[in-house]
Amino acid sequence: QKEVEQNSGPLSVPEGAIASLNCTYSDRVSQSFFWYRQYSGKSPELIMSIYSNGDKEDGRFTAQLNKASQYVSLLIRDSQPSDSATYLCAVSGGTSYGKLTFGQGTILTVHP
Amino acid sequence: GAVVSQHPSRVICKSGTSVKIECRSLDFQATTMFWYRQFPKQSLMLMATSNEGSKATYEQGVEKDKFLINHASLTLSTLTVTSAHPEDSSFYICSATPGPTWDEQYFGPGTRLTVT
Secondary structure (H helix, E strand, O other): OOOEEEOOOOEEEEOOOOEEEEEEEOOOOOOEEEEEEEOOOOOOEEEEEEOOOEEEEEOOEEEEEEOOOOEEEEEEOOOOHHHOEEEEEEEEEOOEEEEEEEOOOEEEEEEO | OOOEEEEOOEEEEOOOOOEEEEEEEOOOOOOEEEEEEEOOOOOOEEEEEEEOOOOOEEOOOOOOOOEEEEEEEOOEEEEEEOOOOHHHOEEEEEEEEOOOOOOOOEEOOOEEEEEO
16 A cells, blocks of 8 residues: 555646645654645645645645545645646655655646 | 755766765755655655764665765755666755754755766
C-alpha cells in the first residue's frame, strides 16, 4: 500500500471551473499536510499547508483535511490555464517526523 | 522570504567524474536540508536528510559513499555525486526548513544532471 496516494488523473477542466484534487494517506498519526505545484521541468512550489481538520482558504485555493478519513483535498476555484501543472500532495509527522512523503502527483490541465 | 537557491542549474559531465551541487538558503538559517531526486514522470524521492554540523541520514537504498552530503553551515549544503554514471542522470532538488519544529519545506530550483 502506498503511503500517500493521489487520484491518478490526468484531470482536465475548462477555464473558470473548479478543479478538485484528492489525496489519502496511510500513516494515521501524520500531522502536517501540504500541497505543492510543480510546473514541467521546475521544482515544487508550496501553495498550501494545513494542520487541523476543516477547510483552509487562500485566494482561489481551499485545502480540506479530514484526519478521521485520512483524506486531504485541494480545490482550485476559477481555474486558469496558468494553473496547469502537476499537483503533489505531501505528508509529514507521525512516524516520519520532519520528512515529507509525496504522492505520485496529479496532472491538471485547464483548457481555455 | 524562504528562498532557496541551487547551483548549477544544469550540468553535463562524463561518466566516472564527480559533480558537486550547492544548495543555499538565502534569507533564513536552515537547520535541516533535504536532497531529493526526481526521474522523468515520477514523483520526488527523498535521498537524504542533512543537519548542520552532523552526518547526513540516508534513505534506504541510497549509497552514502556515492552521494556525499556536507552541511557545513546553516545556509549551505552540498551534494557530491561521485563517479557518476549515466543512470545517475536525474533532476536533483534540495529543500530547506528553518527549524526543528518547522516542517514546511522550501525547494530550490533544482539541478538537472546529465551523465554521458
